[in-house]
Amino acid sequence: MERVNSGAELGAFLRAMRERLSPADAGLPVTGRRRTPGLRRQEVAELAAVSIDWYIRLEQGRAVTPGAAVLDAVAAALSLSEAERAHLHLIARGAQPPPRPASAALSRSVQAILDGMPLLPAYAMDYRCDVLARNAAAAALFGDSFAPGVNTAHLLFLDPATRTAQLDWDRVARETVGNLRLHQARHPDDPRLHEVIGELRTASTDFATWWNDHTVQDRSHGTKRIHHPTEGTLALTYDTLLIPGTSDTRLYVLTPATPATERALATLLTTHAHRHGTTRLHPAV
Numbered sequence: 001m002e003r004v005n006s007g008a009e010l011g012a013f014l015r016a017m018r019e020r021l022s023p024a025d026a027g028l029p030v031t032g033r034r035r036t037p038g039l040r041r042q043e044v045a046e047l048a049a050v051s052i053d054w055y056i057r058l059e060q061g062r063a064v065t066p067g068a069a070v071l072d073a074v075a076a077a078l079s080l081s082e083a084e085r086a087h088l089h090l091i092a093r094g095a096q097p098p099p100r101p102a103s104a105a106l107s108r109s110v111q112a113i114l115d116g117m118p119l120l121p122a123y124a125m126d127y128r129c130d131v132l133a134r135n136a137a138a139a140a141l142f143g144d145s146f147a148p149g150v151n152t153a154h155l156l157f158l159d160p161a162t163r164t165a166q167l168d169w170d171r172v173a174r175e176t177v178g179n180l181r182l183h184q185a186r187h188p189d190d191p192r193l194h195e196v197i198g199e200l201r202t203a204s205t206d207f208a209t210w211w212n213d214h215t216v217q218d219r220s221h222g223t224k225r226i227h228h229p230t231e232g233t234l235a236l237t238y239d240t241l242l243i244p245g246t247s248d249t250r251l252y253v254l255t256p257a258t259p260a261t262e263r264a265l266a267t268l269l270t271t272h273a274h275r276h277g278t279t280r281l282h283p284a285v
Contacts (some may be wrong), residue, residue: 007061012090018044018079025079027203046212047201058092065093065247069189072097076198095271098191106132110243113251118268121236121255127183127248128193129153129176140272141228141265153180153196157204167233168227177210178217183248185216188189223257231264 019038023029026039026047039047043056050070058062058074062069069094076087080144089097108126114122114135121136121141138146153176156164156169180197187193200207219240227233235257240250256262 011059011063013088013091014074014078017080021079026077027205028210029205044074046078047198047208048073049197049201049211050074065188067190068093068095069100069194072191072194073198074134077202079202083135106243106249107245109275110251117253119256119266120166120264122251123252124243124249124251125152126246126250127187128190128196129180130192130196132249136272137265137269138254140268141226141234151196152176153200157207158201165227167227168260172224173216173218174207174210174215177207178215179219181211181214182218186248194229228268231268234264235260236261 018041018107019036021039022037023039023043026043028039028043033108041059045052048055048070054063055074057276058066066090071089074083075088086097090097095136110124111133114124114133118137119134119137121137123146124134131146131148131150131152132229133148134146136233156166156176157163158172161232166172180193180200184193193235197211201211204210221237221239223235223237226236228234237256237257239253241253243249243251244248256265
């Protein structure tokens with residue numbers, strides 16, 4: 001498809017989208033009154049993780065035709081709707097945006113492995129922090145709402161209950177930021193990953209601050225403490241295993257780190273089993 005952008009149209013659209021957002025909308029600190037409404041170019045560039053010079057050229061219609069991934073980063077920084085995102089791609093590069101990739105379906109054997117560990121909370125998660133599957137023990141620990149489709153980074157930074165429950169929140173949160181930055185380098189053209197990072201940079205000041213530290217970290221093993229509303233403080237060890245044949249999809253397994261946590265987890269599993277109509281722990285729970 002031919003590029004339909006005249007330069008002026010792209011610039012006018014970007015300026016309009018930028019001017020409708022306040023710093024507070026973007027999760028940025030508000031410092032004094034501004035002579036013009038909306039975000040500054042510098043702020044949009046920082047949110048989209050592009051250089052200010054490049055963004056100025058883009059807004060002036062002087063940039064080389066940008067790639068789909070960087071346009072999606074700009075779209076996330078400006079909180080564009082799906083229709084607005086599509087319009088940005090059309091006027092900037094004359095093509096529809098690539099479809100947002102769905103998380104790869106897991107094989108039945110992976111779900112069988114999860115269900116075959118009835119005593120240990122476990123779940124499968126991709127590099128975007130999207131949960132793909134979990135077992136009954138994970139539901140017993142985190143609640144039934146912890147299900148496929150949930151994004152754990154969103155929960156960690158944007159859900160107050162999750163933040164309160166994570167007693168080592170600062171460390172776990174910083175590890176998560178470093179993990180996302182690591183995967184951004186591995187998957188630079190993934191629109192869904194850019195969307196997750198863009199939303200978090202916009203909505204969470206903590207995430208935005210730590211993202212700018214350029215921390216890189218691979219979360220494969222560690223411990224964390226969780227405050228459970230009925231069982232109190234639980235100390236858990238987590239281990240991650242790469243699932244063969246997938247693109248950075250991992251199996252996360254939690255094991256009790258103390259005898260007290262082991263007893264508390266057994267109570268949670270029994271309660272969850274009774275609530276779901278069975279009196280024993282079984283892979284089909």
